[in-house]
Amino acid sequence: MTEASMILVETIGRVGVVRLNRPKALNALCAQLMQELGAALLAFDKDPAVAAIIVTGSEKAFAAGADIKEMKDKTFPDVVFNDFIGAHWETVLEVKKPVIAAVAGFALGGGCELAMMCDMILAADNAKFGQPEINLGIIPGAGGSQRLTRAIGKSKAMEMILTARMMDAAEAERANLVARVVPLADLMAEALKIGEKIASLSGPSVAIAKDAVNAAFETTLTEGVKTERRMFLGLFATADQKEGMNAFAEKRRPNFTHR
Numbered sequence: 230m231t232e233a234s235m236i237l238v239e240t241i242g243r244v245g246v247v248r249l250n251r252p253k254a255l256n257a258l259c260a261q262l263m264q265e266l267g268a269a270l271l272a273f274d275k276d277p278a279v280a281a282i283i284v285t286g287s288e289k290a291f292a293a294g295a296d297i298k299e300m301k302d303k304t305f306p307d308v309v310f311n312d313f314i315g316a317h318w319e320t321v322l323e324v325k326k327p328v329i330a331a332v333a334g335f336a337l338g339g340g341c342e343l344a345m346m347c348d349m350i351l352a353a354d355n356a357k358f359g360q361p362e363i364n365l366g367i368i369p370g371a372g373g374s375q376r377l378t379r380a381i382g383k384s385k386a387m388e389m390i391l392t393a394r395m396m397d398a399a400e401a402e403r404a405n406l407v408a409r410v411v412p413l414a415d416l417m418a419e420a421l422k423i424g425e426k427i428a429s430l431s432g433p434s435v436a437i438a439k440d441a442v443n444a445a446f447e448t449t450l451t452e453g454v455k456t457e458r459r460m461f462l463g464l465f466a467t468a469d470q471k472e473g474m475n476a477f478a479e480k481r482r483p484n485f486t487h488r
């Protein structure tokens with residue numbers, strides 16, 4: 230039997246918001262929740278009324294990881310051949326619009342990995358990040374060992390992954406895991422401000438800027454700079470480049486066509 234929906238979806242202005250809503254399990258990421266999250270993200274990505282997306286949880290937990298109770302009895306063939314765990318976990322990486330993770334409370338295991346797959350993390354001052362899988366006799370499985378290491382460096386990542394130590398919001402900011410820390414009460418307002426600012430800009434330049442930053446993780450510096458240059462030059466083919474630069478020269482606000 231399928232439980233009632235595990236997410237809440239709303240559009241605020243031009244920002245799509247997906248709230249993980251499985252409070253009794255601290256938003257543990259079970260198959261149903263991941264399927265619903267993936268579908269909601271793809272729907273927002275297609276929706277012209279939406280220009281940026283926020284993924285958030287509750288004040289106590291962004292997500293306390295993949296659902297341990299759902300995974301615990303799975304056999305090796307179950308997890309390898311039936312795609313039991315992997316399905317829908319990387320849908321967020323398919324989204325072209327910017328995705329902001331607004332993290333309060335626990336972001337552990339798969340929850341930390343989901344946040345790191347988003348384009349940026351805005352953290353509330355009560356946020357706690359960790360990859361505690363080692364306590365369960367496993368290791369991170371949705372990119373944690375790779376993305377955490379790239380974000381915060383080898384020593385800190387090793388310590389967190391080998392000992393399951395959690396990092397608080399202040400340390401996460403010092404370590405460059407998060408863009409910024411804000412008071413818990415301001416988390417959604419601040420995330421929405423980021424989303425609204427993005428929504429006011431030229432959609433093509435936003436999508437291409439996201440691609441350009443992501444290219445930094447997948448290629449050499451020389452190739453990355455070449456990719457950026459091609460993208461930069463390509464934007465001169467858009468009406469929004471003309472509008473943006475003319476508006477600056479004419480001392481007025483730009484009115485972009487493709488928002």
Ligand code: CO8
Nearest residue numbers: 253254255257293294295296297298315318338339370371
């Ligand atoms: N899975 C299932 N249920 C959970 C999870 C979880 N990850 N986390 C919490 N819950 C449940 C608890 O079992 C409890 O349920 P119940 O009330 O029915 O007993 C309820 O949520 C509340 O939890 P607690 O009572 O434990 O709350 P506390 O405030 O005492 O503790 C903690 C909060 C510290 C967050 C604690 O719940 C905890 O340690 N949770 C587990 C954290 C963890 O180990 N996460 C990693 C999971 S493994 C993983 O994420 C691998 C990802 C691989 C993805 C691969 C994709 C391809």
